[in-house]
Amino acid sequence: MVGLFLSCFCILLKAPNHLLFYLCTYQFLDGFAECLREILGLLFTYIQLLQQSGVSQWIFDELSSICETKFHYQDKTQPISYSVDIASNMQIYATKDWLVGSSLPSKFSPAILQKAIDELCPTNVRIFWESKKFEGKTDKVEPWYSTAYSLEKLTKFTIQEWMQCLPNVKLNLPAPNVFIPTDFSLKDSRDKNGLPVLLRKSLFSRLWYKPETTFSIPKAYVKIDFNCPLAVNSPDTSALTGIFIRLLMDYLNEFAYDAKKAGLYYGLRQSDNGFELTLAGFNHKLRILLETVIQKIANFEVKPDRFSVIKETVTKAYQNYKFIQPNHQAKYYCSLVLQDQAWPWTEELDALSHLEAQDLAKSVPVMLSRTFL
Structure with a gap:
């Protein structure tokens, strides 16, 4: 089932009249959109698991801890944005909660939470299905952008099928979030001038450290530059490195939600000489995230379906290069001329046509064996 998705995410949307919509978005591979009914069946199976398990106070306490941490250590916002947020809160919350109402949770109310969860059912769902397969098969046109569309009611059979979904042993409620920080103490830095210090130097790496002496917040920023001579020395290796980075991000998705909710960030990007890893957030649990990412890199395996x-x-990203804005194309080609080892997107697109999973499996160990950090 995982191999059917390009992406999936869920968000909460606010609408007028104090309405809330829980939006789940799935992007499928070409040719697999027919599995939509099965996917929605799994979604409602998980919702039923949540409804039957009841409201857990430990989850509420965990989310409360996250909200309090983000509120007390939030970055400075623009005055106009802050004013708009407060003005919005004034329409919803009591006077004493204008500053914190939208940031900090109220008291634990399991009955209210359970009522909200129970509203997530097949009889309250609205499905938007976008696909080229419907071209020429629609019977309506919306007046503003002339978008062609159709409206259909879900059949009683489909609703009943989703409401009577059988339990799935592969679905589980989330485990406690290991990335939530609890220690916000500051490290005592003897070096008050704030200059970078070389802590370690070897044949394979250099470790620099720069203390933060301005804002005095318990956060850290880590950047690791993987200098890999064999990562971009041909269109083939450059294309494979791009896939390698995207696969790593894909494999790390199982940790991404917990890390992001706890105020941690990580990112991987292809560089001129290899790739870069960036981590930022609360210092207390940042090491756990760093070790998790490094383990994924060191034990990298290619999953053919992913x-x-x-x-x-x-491939689609390369094919869309020709449609980007002219000024962006000009910057791209100027950058291409100025770089020593850079390949036109057309050459990397041609290389992708004959590259397979086994090529990446052979390439990664060789690339990492010649890496300087």
């Missing part, structure tokens, strides 16, 4: 998904995504 390779196919990422390869299709990268």
Whole structure:
């Protein structure tokens, strides 16, 4: 089932009249959109698991801890944005909660929470299905952008089928979030001038450290530059490195939600000489995230189904290069001329056509064996 998706995410949307919509978005591979009914069946199976398990106070306490941490250590916002937020809160919350109402949770109310969860059912769902397969098969046109569309009611059989979904042993409620910080103490830095210090130097790496002496917040920023001579020395290796980075991000998705909710960030990007890893957030649990990412890099394995998904995504991205804004294209080609080892997107697109999962499996160990940090 995982191999069917290009991406999936869920968000809460606020609408007028104090309405809330829980939006789940799925992007499928070409040719697999017919699995939509099965996917929605799994979604409602998980919702039923949540409804039957009841409201857990430990989850509420965990989310409360996250909200309090983000509120007390939030970055400075623009005055106009802050004013708009407070003005919005004034329409909803009591006077004493204008500053914190939208940031900090109220008291634990399991009955209210359970009532909200129970509203997530097949009889309250609205499905938007966008696909080229419907071209020429629609019977309506919306007046503003002339978008063609159709409206259909869900059949009683489909609703009943989703309401009577059988339990799935592979679905589980989330485990406690290991990335939530609890220690916000500051490290005592003897070096008050704030200059970078070389802590370690070897044949394979250099470790620099710069203390933060301005804002005095318990956060850290880590950047690791993987200098890999064999990562971009040809269109083939450059294309494979791009897929390698996207696959790593794909594999790390199982940790991404917990890390982001706890105020941690990580990112991987292809560089001129290899790739870069960036981590930022609360210092207390940042090491756990760093070790998790490094383990994924060191024990990297190619999953053929995910390779196919990422390869299709990268191929479409290259094919769309010709449609980007002219000024962006000009900057791209200027950058291409100025770089020593850079390949036109057309050459990397041609390389993708004959690259397979086994090529990446052979390439990664060789690339990492010649890496300087």
